[in-house]
Amino acid sequence: MHWTPTIWTAGWRDRAPCAGHDAPLSAGRSRRRDLPAALIFQAPFCMSYVFIGMTILLTAYGQLVLKWQVGVHGHLLASPIQPLNLLQLLLKPWVISAFVAAFGASLCWMAALSRMPLSRAYPYMAINFFIVALFAAVLFREQLDAYKIAGTLIIMLGVVVLSRSVA
Known part of the structure; x- marks a missing residue:
């Protein structure tokens, strides 16, 4: 698995865990918003x-x-x-x-x-x-x-x- 340049927006209970930044969030309760790669970190960050x-x-x-x-x-x-x-x-x-x-x-x-x-x-x-x-x-x-x-x-x-x- 590799991390992709996206930001997950959700409540704290739905967030991706620190150890698996690319883990999927629970369906239905979160939104995914893609951003240009230049605007975000290219490495996992918590x-x-x-x-x-x-x-x-x-x-x-x-x-x-x-x-x-x-x-x-x-x-x-x-x-x-x-x-x-x-x-x-x-x-x-x-x-x-x-x-x-x-x-x-x-x-x-x-x-x-x-x-x-x-x-x-x-x-x-x-x-x-x-x-x-x-x-x-x-x-x-x-x-x-x-x-x-x-x-x-x-x-x-x-x-x-x-x-x-x-x-």
């Missing part, structure tokens, strides 16, 4: 991976922004924590953007899970370890020693192994 990627990026963004804002406004969290100070921190625009990113990541994650089994999707979330560790070292001068690098590589290897599993 939206679930786009949603997983967006989840990873939004999650990493939120973590890095929260770390940055707590570093800048750490005095608001001095012991004992005062409710008014905490509210001031929570209402900072960058902190709000981190929470919006977390909400967006949750929406993307739900979209990914509607298209892919959890056991296949969840290993990709380990990529966050790599992204956050790398950017924390660059942006916040956090130490990235041999143990963190080795641990991150082991996690990434685990992602590769788990992603090869047929789910």
Whole structure:
């Protein structure tokens, strides 16, 4: 079987599965629309991976922004924590953007899970370890020693192994 340049439009329950992009959809409930080959990808592509990627990026963004804002406004969290100070921190625009990113990541994650089994999707979330560790070292001068690098590589290897599993 080889993939042909068509786009299937259907409800999420009728879509072609990720592993078999050219699998037929259920009859009667979906439409097929042919497009010029120049307008679409020539290789199998699955939206679930786009949603997983967006989840990873939004999650990493939120973590890095929260770390940055707590570093800048750490005095608001001095012991004992005062409710008014905490509210001031929570209402900072960058902190709000981190929470919006977390909400967006949750929406993307739900979209990914509607298209892919959890056991296949969840290993990709380990990529966050790599992204956050790398950017924390660059942006916040956090130490990235041999143990963190080795641990991150082991996690990434685990992602590769788990992603090869047929789910």
